[in-house]
Amino acid sequence: MKNVLNKKTELIFASVLGIIFAVMVLSLLVSSRAFIRDPAPGGAMGATVIDSVLVTVDGESTEMTLPANLRGYEAGTDVIVDFDVDPAWGDTLFVKSVYSSMDVSINGKVVYLYGSEDSYPDFMADPPIASKFISLADLKEKGHVTLTYEMPVSKPDLELKAPLISNSSGMLKFLFKRNLSSLMLSAFLIVAVFVLMLLFLSVVFIERDGIIFLRLAAFCALTCIWNIGDCEVSVYIFKNPLLLYLMTFMGVTAASIPLHNVVLQILNIHNREVIIAARRIMSVWLILAVALQLSGLVMLSRSVYFYMILIILDLFLLLGVSLYEYYKFDDRFGKPMSVALGILIVSTMAESYNFGFRLNTNMPVFLEGGIALFICVMTLLSGNFYVDALRTRKMEEKQKMEVTLMKMRLEHEKKHAEVVRENENNLRRQRHDYRHHLAVLKSLNEANDREALTKYLDEMIEDTTAYGGENYCDNRAVDAVVSGYAARAKSIGAEYELLLEVPDHTSHINDTELCELFGNLLENAVEACGRMTEGRRFITMKSKLHFETLIITMDNSYSGEVRMRGGEYMSSKGNRTGIGMKSIQNVVEKHEGKFEFSAENGIFHSSILLHI
Numbered sequence: 001m002k003n004v005l006n007k008k009t010e011l012i013f014a015s016v017l018g019i020i021f022a023v024m025v026l027s028l029l030v031s032s033r034a035f036i037r038d039p040a041p042g043g044a045m046g047a048t049v050i051d052s053v054l055v056t057v058d059g060e061s062t063e064m065t066l067p068a069n070l071r072g073y074e075a076g077t078d079v080i081v082d083f084d085v086d087p088a089w090g091d092t093l094f095v096k097s098v099y100s101s102m103d104v105s106i107n108g109k110v111v112y113l114y115g116s117e118d119s120y121p122d123f124m125a126d127p128p129i130a131s132k133f134i135s136l137a138d139l140k141e142k143g144h145v146t147l148t149y150e151m152p153v154s155k156p157d158l159e160l161k162a163p164l165i166s167n168s169s170g171m172l173k174f175l176f177k178r179n180l181s182s183l184m185l186s187a188f189l190i191v192a193v194f195v196l197m198l199l200f201l202s203v204v205f206i207e208r209d210g211i212i213f214l215r216l217a218a219f220c221a222l223t224c225i226w227n228i229g230d231c232e233v234s235v236y237i238f239k240n241p242l243l244l245y246l247m248t249f250m251g252v253t254a255a256s257i258p259l260h261n262v263v264l265q266i267l268n269i270h271n272r273e274v275i276i277a278a279r280r281i282m283s284v285w286l287i288l289a290v291a292l293q294l295s296g297l298v299m300l301s302r303s304v305y306f307y308m309i310l311i312i313l314d315l316f317l318l319l320g321v322s323l324y325e326y327y328k329f330d331d332r333f334g335k336p337m338s339v340a341l342g343i344l345i346v347s348t349m350a351e352s353y354n355f356g357f358r359l360n361t362n363m364p365v366f367l368e369g370g371i372a373l374f375i376c377v378m379t380l381l382s383g384n385f386y387v388d389a390l391r392t393r394k395m396e397e398k399q400k401m402e403v404t405l406m407k408m409r410l411e412h413e414k415k416h417a418e419v420v421r422e423n424e425n426n427l428r429r430q431r432h433d434y435r436h437h438l439a440v441l442k443s444l445n446e447a448n449d450r451e452a453l454t455k456y457l458d459e460m461i462e463d464t465t466a467y468g469g470e471n472y473c474d475n476r477a478v479d480a481v482v483s484g485y486a487a488r489a490k491s492i493g494a495e496y497e498l499l500l501e502v503p504d505h506t507s508h509i510n511d512t513e514l515c516e517l518f519g520n521l522l523e524n525a526v527e528a529c530g531r532m533t534e535g536r537r538f539i540t541m542k543s544k545l546h547f548e549t550l551i552i553t554m555d556n557s558y559s560g561e562v563r564m565r566g567g568e569y570m571s572s573k574g575n576r577t578g579i580g581m582k583s584i585q586n587v588v589e590k591h592e593g594k595f596e597f598s599a600e601n602g603i604f605h606s607s608i609l610l611h612i
Contacts, residue, residue, distance in 0.1 A: 018197070025190055047164050052083070066160050071157045073158075075150075075151050076153070079100075080147070081149070091167055093136055093163060094133055096161040096232070098152075099128070100151070102114045102115055106145055106146075123293055123295065155301065181368045182230070185372055188375075196216050207389055213386070216375070216382055225251035229248035229249075256282045263321070263322070267322060267333055268329070268331055278317055281310075282311075312348060316345065322335075340374050343377070347367045347368075348367065350367060470486075478502050496538065500518075500543045507612065508548075509587075518552075524556075529557055533559070540554065550609075552606070557603060569597065591610055
């Protein structure tokens with residue numbers, strides 16, 4: 001019950017995540033279309049990077065090269081950045097603030113204010129990262145730009161990003177180039193999510209282990225949400241800095257949960273409690289980080305530092321478990337899983353090093369490439385796992401079917417033994433009573449009572465015929481079974497005609513299987529006649545040997561009610577496939593024969609061709 005509840009929770013989570021992801025992708029498409037329709041006049045111009053600026057803090061000015069990090073100042077301290085611009089017609093200024101308020105002035109006139117206390121929620125110690133495109137159309141000549149920041153409360157350093165100048169098309173082209181690896185990863189992840197979801201929807205109804213594709217899709221979706229939230233180009237799409245902030249950190253912190261589920265499903269882990277405990281720790285940490293953020297005590301941008309350490313330790317744990325399962329228990333998925341996790345560990349450590357020390361290098365390329373490679377390996381691994389699970393499930397179903405058929409055969413043989421035993425008991429009774437019959441016949445003969453003698457003889461003949469006095473075919477085993485069902489048919493008042501040609505010895509099929517065929521056919525027919533409340537009851541069975549092919553045909557009356565499901569006839573005794581029918585099909589298919597059943601106008605038709 002617990003596993004069912006967990007899967008239901010997982011499906012609900014995946015559904016909500018899918019809606020969020022679909023809305024995000026739709027926004028991307030709409031925004032991109034709007035930008036393409038409204039390009040800047042004159043086409044894309046080259047972007048100018050303002051990397052040489054004058055930075056003033058507490059009255060002290062210093063020439064500085066951007067990007068740079070400022071440390072050692074109290075929170076709330078003003079940091080003033082000055083530089084000159086000489087824009088062309090249609091140029092815009094791109095500026096970025098990292099967890100700091102930002103005032104933008106051109107020639108002493110304030111043109112943009114960001115990060116006032118009422119512009120972001122109370123649970124944020126600092127305003128979220130924001131980017132802004134400021135038009136320089138009113139600037140007819142060279143101008144002086146002043147950017148005023150404040151040292152953040154939530155972190156010890158202030159990141160100063162280099163401003164850019166170009167027209168809108170040139171700016172976007174520059175940002176696309178600078179964020180090319182991030183954009184390529186986002187595009188790759190979007191395609192991966194949709195492919196994995198299609199795989200999930202295609203296979204989950206065939207094999208329940210197809211949920212592996214949903215779990216991997218959830219990991220890709222969360223990684224994509226983080227990547228898009230952290231991308232500079234996203235400013236064109238999502239105008240809300242708080243939304244980008246939440247996308248960045250919630251995506252990266254929640255991605256470990258579906259990753260744990262993927263590892264737990266693929267590997268046959270002998271000590272699953274270790275991974276489950278790690279998953280719970282990561283989940284608790286996520287809840288705690290959100291609670292600390294909402295309380296205003298610790299921002300997600302700070303708690304993510306600890307999370308980076310935690311996730312690397314978690315990845316090493318998963319790697320250790322994978323290697324242990326591979327070397328200790330020869331789990332064939334342990335080795336490729338270890339390779340995939342190793343790729344993710346190396347790329348994550350590179351990004352963590354860059355993020356922690358603010359190196360401003362191209363190390364994110366390693367993370368993005370590592371994630372893409374990891375997902376490719378995991379998709380192939382998940383596909384192999386699904387195929388293996390499907391093959392295993394089919395083998396289990398085959399074994400289960402074989403056990404069921406074996407039970408059916410034993411049950412049928414038991415029924416046939418009872419029929420034969422009943423006939424033998426009747427014959428034994430007749431032999432026991434034989435001397436009494438002889439005494440009666442002698443007495444009637446001595447009395448010369450021909451009428452009574454004739455009547456008594458007729459009764460004896462009828463009684464003998466009813467209990468196996470007639471031979472139906474040369475095969476003794478089949479004859480015994482047929483005789484028993486003939487007696488049953490007679491006892492319920494059904495007319496029967498049995499014209500059978502069955503050889504005593506066969507090369508390809510044994511007597512037990514022949515008895516299954518004839519016994520199940522006649523048993524179903526007798527039961528069908530027995531359920532009739534009106535109309536003529538009859539059974540007509542014929543068999544003919546043509547070369548080495550046995551042809552069996554049978555017609556019997558029935559009540560007119562036949563239930564079918566999936567092309568198979570259902571049992572009259574419950575909501576399941578008829579056991580007799582399954583047994584007949586099994587014997588025929590085993591010997592590469594053919595069978596056909598049909599019902600119409602109150603008559604059930606059966607025909608079988610069998611190589612014997």
